[in-house]
Amino acid sequence: MFDEAADLPTGSRATMKDVASAAGVSLKTVSRVINQEANVNEQLARRVRDAVQQLSYRPNLKARSLRRLDGRSSTIGVLLEDLSNPFSATILRAIEEVATARGVSVLGGSLDESPERERRLTASMSSHRVDGIILAPASPSHEFLAPEQVAGTPFVFVDRPPIKLNADHVLSDNRDGTARAVERLLDLGHQRIGFLGDDEALWTARERYLGYEEALRARALAIDDDLVHLNVHSMAAASTLVDGMLALDDPPTAIFTGRNILTIGVVRSLRHHGLESRIALIGFDDFPLADLLVPGVSVVAQEVALIGRRAAELLFNRLDGDRSATQRVVVSTHFIPRGSGEIPPS
Amino acid sequence: MFDEAADLPTGSRATMKDVASAAGVSLKTVSRVINQEANVNEQLARRVRDAVQQLSYRPNLKARSLRRLDGRSSTIGVLLEDLSNPFSATILRAIEEVATARGVSVLGGSLDESPERERRLTASMSSHRVDGIILAPASPSHEFLAPEQVAGTPFVFVDRPPIKLNADHVLSDNRDGTARAVERLLDLGHQRIGFLGDDEALWTARERYLGYEEALRARALAIDDDLVHLNVHSMAAASTLVDGMLALDDPPTAIFTGRNILTIGVVRSLRHHGLESRIALIGFDDFPLADLLVPGVSVVAQEVALIGRRAAELLFNRLDGDRSATQRVVVSTHFIPRGSGEIPPS
DNA sequence: CTGAAAGCGCTTACAG
DNA sequence: CTGAAAGCGCTTACAG
Numbered sequence: 001m002f003d004e005a006a007d008l009p010t011g012s013r014a015t016m017k018d019v020a021s022a023a024g025v026s027l028k029t030v031s032r033v034i035n036q037e038a039n040v041n042e043q044l045a046r047r048v049r050d051a052v053q054q055l056s057y058r059p060n061l062k063a064r065s066l067r068r069l070d071g072r073s074s075t076i077g078v079l080l081e082d083l084s085n086p087f088s089a090t091i092l093r094a095i096e097e098v099a100t101a102r103g104v105s106v107l108g109g110s111l112d113e114s115p116e117r118e119r120r121l122t123a124s125m126s127s128h129r130v131d132g133i134i135l136a137p138a139s140p141s142h143e144f145l146a147p148e149q150v151a152g153t154p155f156v157f158v159d160r161p162p163i164k165l166n167a168d169h170v171l172s173d174n175r176d177g178t179a180r181a182v183e184r185l186l187d188l189g190h191q192r193i194g195f196l197g198d199d200e201a202l203w204t205a206r207e208r209y210l211g212y213e214e215a216l217r218a219r220a221l222a223i224d225d226d227l228v229h230l231n232v233h234s235m236a237a238a239s240t241l242v243d244g245m246l247a248l249d250d251p252p253t254a255i256f257t258g259r260n261i262l263t264i265g266v267v268r269s270l271r272h273h274g275l276e277s278r279i280a281l282i283g284f285d286d287f288p289l290a291d292l293l294v295p296g297v298s299v300v301a302q303e304v305a306l307i308g309r310r311a312a313e314l315l316f317n318r319l320d321g322d323r324s325a326t327q328r329v330v331v332s333t334h335f336i337p338r339g340s341g342e343i344p345p346s
Numbered sequence: 347m348f349d350e351a352a353d354l355p356t357g358s359r360a361t362m363k364d365v366a367s368a369a370g371v372s373l374k375t376v377s378r379v380i381n382q383e384a385n386v387n388e389q390l391a392r393r394v395r396d397a398v399q400q401l402s403y404r405p406n407l408k409a410r411s412l413r414r415l416d417g418r419s420s421t422i423g424v425l426l427e428d429l430s431n432p433f434s435a436t437i438l439r440a441i442e443e444v445a446t447a448r449g450v451s452v453l454g455g456s457l458d459e460s461p462e463r464e465r466r467l468t469a470s471m472s473s474h475r476v477d478g479i480i481l482a483p484a485s486p487s488h489e490f491l492a493p494e495q496v497a498g499t500p501f502v503f504v505d506r507p508p509i510k511l512n513a514d515h516v517l518s519d520n521r522d523g524t525a526r527a528v529e530r531l532l533d534l535g536h537q538r539i540g541f542l543g544d545d546e547a548l549w550t551a552r553e554r555y556l557g558y559e560e561a562l563r564a565r566a567l568a569i570d571d572d573l574v575h576l577n578v579h580s581m582a583a584a585s586t587l588v589d590g591m592l593a594l595d596d597p598p599t600a601i602f603t604g605r606n607i608l609t610i611g612v613v614r615s616l617r618h619h620g621l622e623s624r625i626a627l628i629g630f631d632d633f634p635l636a637d638l639l640v641p642g643v644s645v646v647a648q649e650v651a652l653i654g655r656r657a658a659e660l661l662f663n664r665l666d667g668d669r670s671a672t673q674r675v676v677v678s679t680h681f682i683p684r685g686s687g688e689i690p691p692s
Numbered sequence: 693c694t695g696a697a698a699g700c701g702c703t704t705a706c707a708g
Numbered sequence: 709c710t711g712a713a714a715g716c717g718c719t720t721a722c723a724g
Contacts, residue, residue, distance in 0.1 A: 017701075040710090075453070128407050378693095378694085708709105708712105
């Protein structure tokens with residue numbers, strides 16, 4: 001079983017030099033065969049390939065990229081919020097698809113909304129000399145990445161735009177998607193529409209709130225502070241806030257949630273009060289089984305995989321030499337009616 | 347904004363040599379400071395640190411690992427089924443946690459049940475000279491990895507054991523977990539329990555079926571072929587098969603599903619027939635919102651993050667020099683009662 | 693405590 | 709078409 005590697009001591013790997021002497025040719029000839037350069041005698045090439053097989057030789061990319069003029073490592077860095085959440089996981093997978101097709105590997109990392117982790121992991125990626133970085137940013141300023149950019153590492157931001165840095169980015173149309181969904185509720189006759197949103201420090205949370213505000217303003221409706229809650233971080237907090245809104249003298253007839261865990265919190269509260277079929281609900285972000293709940297939960301869905309793919313395409317375009325102006329790509333959200341968003345005011 | 351990097355031409359990075367001349371010291375002194383070796387004059391060290399800052403210097407890990415005796419790249423490879431599915435994503439994240447704490451980066455990849463992709467991506471990891479590989483395998487034999495192992499790359503398998511290769515692995519107790527859940531149904535008085543399972547080629551699918559068989563045998567109950575369906579690949583297929591079982595003269599009073607998407611297919615079918623509160627259901631693998639369905643879906647849950655963590659720990663133990671015998675770690679599943687599994691036969 | 697030389701495994705730039 | 713020498717950015721092994 002180990003015969004093929006018997007020529008080398010255990011624990012060490014064949015080098016190009018080993019292949020060269022096994023094949024009885026020079027180092028350079030092996031390099032030519034490995035890199036599929038033209039003009040190699042077929043007989044020599046054969047001997048080289050046999051030796052490669054024999055020794056289980058694997059070219060050392062670190063040595064290659066150290067010497068190559070372009071210095072490419074065939075690696076990109078992908079830093080997202082949390083690789084275990086479906087949003088980040090889907091983006092990573094979409095990027096991986098594009099990268100693998102080009103023979104490029106992906107170094108992944110989770111930032112957990114920590115600016116400190118963002119600094120540390122971008123520095124680490126930089127030490128690995130990745131060819132480029134795709135980043136769903138966590139920090140309030142990306143000035144610190146300017147030296148990396150100048151040194152030649154292209155950055156593409158996803159989900160949130162860069163701040164104090166000029167770089168390509170791919171975003172969802174958070175504001176428009178929200179405004180159009182809220183308009184639907186208004187069209188059904190709802191006048192009192194609650195809003196629950198995530199941390200105001202997050203660009204996406206602010207944009208979604210602005211979409212809500214925009215839709216109400218367009219109908220000349222005032223914002224009722226009793227119905228608006230920002231900085232809601234958990235499912236439980238969302239439930240509690242809805243409990244409170246339902247106890248108002250003039251409770252909402254519809255609710256819009258700016259994030260899927262908040263949507264689920266609202267579903268729990270409405271169920272608890274037996275109101276899930278009386279009060280309308282639309283959530284931003286789709287989630288699994290939303291269609292199996294009763295009623296099905298209507299959502300503004302993001303094209304998550306498309307966001308990842310576009311980001312990867314932008315990055316590889318830059319690596320292919322595209323020097324044109326920085327791009328902002330906006331990926332459209334789409335509304336999925338499932339029942340909860342189609343309930344009229346009662 | 348770019349002043350700090352002004353000393354170097356755009357598109358190039360500072361090297362240790364640049365830092366050395368900026369600080370007016372030798373290369374070796376810079377190396378000492380970067381690697382935090384003792385016995386460096388504090389004044390020189392300061393000058394070096396200033397120059398590092400000034401030039402935005404980042405040590406080049408590729409060059410470092412090329413020269414270092416241990417050859418470590420501070421990178422591990424993680425190849426899973428599909429980085430976008432919650433199971434793989436959770437494992438990846440758990441591994442990342444352990445790796446990051448040690449300053450090690452993670453190269454991730456999806457195998458999509460393709461043996462060819464497994465070969466290609468392990469070879470790619472090998473070319474990147476990762477320090478070790480964690481693998482949820484897709485191929486029917488892992489003999490081809492023996493040369494990599496001999497060359498010194500440790501492998502840890504997750505979710506499924508290695509075949510024709512001796513390597514550490516971390517598994518769930520698929521068989522026991524299933525047997526114990528089916529026993530619960532038997533204890534409730536169920537005699538006709540349907541089983542829906544995934545592709546028989548998958549080790550986990552076979553184990554879960556064996557658990558079902560074991561539980562029935564222990565009660566001297568015969569397996570009824572009309573109630574057992576293996577090689578069920580999709581939610582829709584599961585629904586259709588349940589439709590068929592329900593039309594039998596002697597339909598099942600309970601169903602066990604070997605995978606979460608099959609569980610959801612069964613829920614759909616039972617609902618369609620209005621039987622979700624009449625026929626018991628237990629699924630292998632938890633899924634989001636299982637508790638929000640009516641009735642809640644009882645499941646055999648895996649400790650997914652723990653599987654990832656254990657795998658990472660095994661791998662780093664090997665990298666730390668552990669030469670003891672190959673280990674099999676079995677992580678216990680646990681039953682979560684939510685209602686659907688507690689329905690008695692009618 | 694500091695540094696000059698050699699070498700990791702490749703590719704580059706030249707010769708022949 | 710093939711190969712010997714130099715060098716990528718570091719660490720190692722020695723001197724001083």
